[in-house]
Amino acid sequence: MSAQQTRPSRPNRRRVLTDAARAAGACAIVGLGLAKVAVDARALPAQALRPPGALPEADFLGTCIRCGLCVRDCPYDTLSLAELGVDGAATGTPFFVAREVPCEMCDDIPCVAACPTGALTAELDTIDDARMGTAVLVDEEHCLNALGLRCDVCYRVCPVIDKAITLEMRHNVRSGHHAIFMPTVHADACTGCGKCEKSCVLPEAAIKVLPVRLARGEAAEHYRLGWEEMERKGAPVVEGIIDLPDRLPGPSTDNLAAPGGYEPAFKLPGIKQ
Amino acid sequence: MSVKSQLPIAAEAIREKGWLGAHRFLILRRASQVFFLLLFLLGPWFGLWWVKGNLAGSLTFDILPLTDPFVLLQSFLAGHWPAATALTGAAIVAAVYALIGGRVYCSWVCPINPVTDAAHWLHNKLDLQKGWQPKRGTRYWVFAAVLLVSALTGTIAWEFVNPVTLLHRGLVFGFGFAWVAVVAVFLFDLVVSRRGWCAHVCPVGTFYGLLGEASVLRVSAARRADCDDCLDCFAVCPEPHVITPALRGSDGSTPLILSGDCTNCGRCIDVCAPAVFEFAHRFDSRPTPARRERNRVEVPVS
Ligand code: SF4
Ligand code: SF4
Ligand code: SF4
Ligand code: SF4
Numbered sequence: 001m002s003a004q005q006t007r008p009s010r011p012n013r014r015r016v017l018t019d020a021a022r023a024a025g026a027c028a029i030v031g032l033g034l035a036k037v038a039v040d041a042r043a044l045p046a047q048a049l050r051p052p053g054a055l056p057e058a059d060f061l062g063t064c065i066r067c068g069l070c071v072r073d074c075p076y077d078t079l080s081l082a083e084l085g086v087d088g089a090a091t092g093t094p095f096f097v098a099r100e101v102p103c104e105m106c107d108d109i110p111c112v113a114a115c116p117t118g119a120l121t122a123e124l125d126t127i128d129d130a131r132m133g134t135a136v137l138v139d140e141e142h143c144l145n146a147l148g149l150r151c152d153v154c155y156r157v158c159p160v161i162d163k164a165i166t167l168e169m170r171h172n173v174r175s176g177h178h179a180i181f182m183p184t185v186h187a188d189a190c191t192g193c194g195k196c197e198k199s200c201v202l203p204e205a206a207i208k209v210l211p212v213r214l215a216r217g218e219a220a221e222h223y224r225l226g227w228e229e230m231e232r233k234g235a236p237v238v239e240g241i242i243d244l245p246d247r248l249p250g251p252s253t254d255n256l257a258a259p260g261g262y263e264p265a266f267k268l269p270g271i272k273q
Numbered sequence: 274m275s276v277k278s279q280l281p282i283a284a285e286a287i288r289e290k291g292w293l294g295a296h297r298f299l300i301l302r303r304a305s306q307v308f309f310l311l312l313f314l315l316g317p318w319f320g321l322w323w324v325k326g327n328l329a330g331s332l333t334f335d336i337l338p339l340t341d342p343f344v345l346l347q348s349f350l351a352g353h354w355p356a357a358t359a360l361t362g363a364a365i366v367a368a369v370y371a372l373i374g375g376r377v378y379c380s381w382v383c384p385i386n387p388v389t390d391a392a393h394w395l396h397n398k399l400d401l402q403k404g405w406q407p408k409r410g411t412r413y414w415v416f417a418a419v420l421l422v423s424a425l426t427g428t429i430a431w432e433f434v435n436p437v438t439l440l441h442r443g444l445v446f447g448f449g450f451a452w453v454a455v456v457a458v459f460l461f462d463l464v465v466s467r468r469g470w471c472a473h474v475c476p477v478g479t480f481y482g483l484l485g486e487a488s489v490l491r492v493s494a495a496r497r498a499d500c501d502d503c504l505d506c507f508a509v510c511p512e513p514h515v516i517t518p519a520l521r522g523s524d525g526s527t528p529l530i531l532s533g534d535c536t537n538c539g540r541c542i543d544v545c546a547p548a549v550f551e552f553a554h555r556f557d558s559r560p561t562p563a564r565r566e567r568n569r570v571e572v573p574v575s
Contacts, residue, residue, distance in 0.1 A: 019408060030418045031421060034433070037433045038428045064429075067326040083446075084439065085449050086450065092438065116330050118356035
């Protein structure tokens with residue numbers, strides 16, 4: 001004791017400084033490790049869908065406390081909490097896999113009502129407004145309807161039938177005289193409930209619900225669709241536009257001789273003009 | 274050292290008060306840990322949904338919301354203002370622990386406590402070296418790091434690795450590989466650092482310790498004059514440094530253990546043969562003569 005008291009203060013101060021530096025170093029290592037885990041956790045697997053009303057993933061990870069109350073109040077046992085090293089979603093967060101148990105789109109949305117934190121936002125008051133994902137017909141080469149048969153199952157089971165999925169009739173080029181009723185998803189109405197994926201009769205579903213970030217493209221901010229603009233305006237968008245003649249493909253290029261076109265410099269042998 | 278300190282821990286107390294008397298709070302504590310775990314397991318095991326959720330957040334009898342305030346603090350720092358239910362739940366939990374001692378959570382509720390206690394028991398059985406003993410301030414650095422990472426990444430950072438909720442959620446909802454974290458904590462306490470996890474690392478304990486700094490329920494070395502220097506309380510206490518000021522204080526000083534680090538486990542009360550310790554409240558100001566000046570030994574405090 002006394003030896004320590006009589007020692008000059010410098011080594012002590014140095015020790016305090018080294019200790020602080022060491023602690024700060026350890027703290028930085030713990031922090032970096034933890035930050036790495038936290039950032040990795042954002043990689044939500046494509047088949048893991050969040051419950052209705054879930055905030056965007058980055059906000060969700062800062063809000064959901066992983067209490068599982070949404071899981072408990074789901075009457076269809078759709079939801080479960082991700083298990084470490086098994087499910088891929090951030091450990092302890094609620095998710096569902098459409099092909100296993102889809103969301104039944106309860107009218108009273110019990111999962112949202114149960115959430116104490118707002119990670120499933122109470123702003124979702126109509127289940128039809130939920131956007132858990134978007135269905136995509138991922139495999140036209142195996143979808144029975146796309147092959148020209150009448151399976152129609154995904155269309156029939158859709159809780160938002162005729163809005164979220166429609167059957168679009170088109171000509172069956174293969175047979176030459178049948179129709180194809182193409183299941184067509186409309187993202188503005190699809191809730192991502194997963195009923196269609198669950199019900200697809202194929203061993204591996206041809207229609208799958210993907211997280212919106214994977215399912216959808218995005219038009220550039222400045223893109224305008226001429227025909228929509230025209231409809232909105234009720235007149236051509238640009239005044240005084242010159243209507244150029246249309247060119248046709250193939251060797252019969254006589255139409256190009258019209259005003260604004262050009263005369264071919266040579267004539268192809270064997271082609272009657 | 275006195276002759277008595279060569280005896281096995283608590284031997285004297287068992288002789289004085291009987292085995293039950295010398296394990297009273299230990300038994301109560303284990304019962305409490307089992308009780309709180311069972312409450313959550315009644316639903317999944319027996320379909321009796323009195324309590325839903327887990328330690329991070331729960332709903333009891335469909336009316337009482339409880340939320341872990343530490344989890345909510347991280348969420349807040351991550352930039353989210355939680356909904357009213359979660360806030361109410363956290364306020365209730367915080368108020369209760371601020372009253373009865375924050376680290377009551379550690380010793381009476383936390384499911385990791387039996388794990389680290391088991392590690393400590395085995396550690397003593399195998400007579401292992403105490404290993405790495407971090408500085409007293411380490412837990413505050415870890416705590417600060419966790420809050421910082423939460424704020425920087427916008428996530429509830431500790432919940433990705435928190436062995437407390439991993440274990441509890443594992444038991445109530447399903448483990449996956451979460452048991453790895455539990456085994457890691459056990460091994461850490463067994464071979465890397467004696468009493469390392471709960472006393473030096475776990476930011477949950479640190480949070481509750483800070484929360485309970487001014488708690489009302491406190492252990493008091495009320496009859497410190499009778500202390501016979503057997504050192505058993507220091508041997509069983511998970512945070513032995515908290516005992517010294519109370520037990521070794523002079524006549525005028527308070528016999529209350531006022532450090533927020535004390536877990537109110539009551540084990541010191543159990544193992545003390547002359548019954549020096551008792552549960553008291555913070556405002557207890559009965560005069561307490563200091564320990565008699567005989568047999569003074571230097572107490573090794575790590
Ligand atoms: S809407 Fe109903 S079925 Fe879908 S996740 Fe919520 S509680 Fe479950
Ligand atoms: S109820 Fe809310 S906070 Fe709890 S696990 Fe579900 S989404 Fe997360
Ligand atoms: S996921 Fe499928 S079934 Fe559900 S709304 Fe969308 S298209 Fe309909
Ligand atoms: S002082 Fe007593 S009650 Fe407090 S932690 Fe130590 S043994 Fe437990």
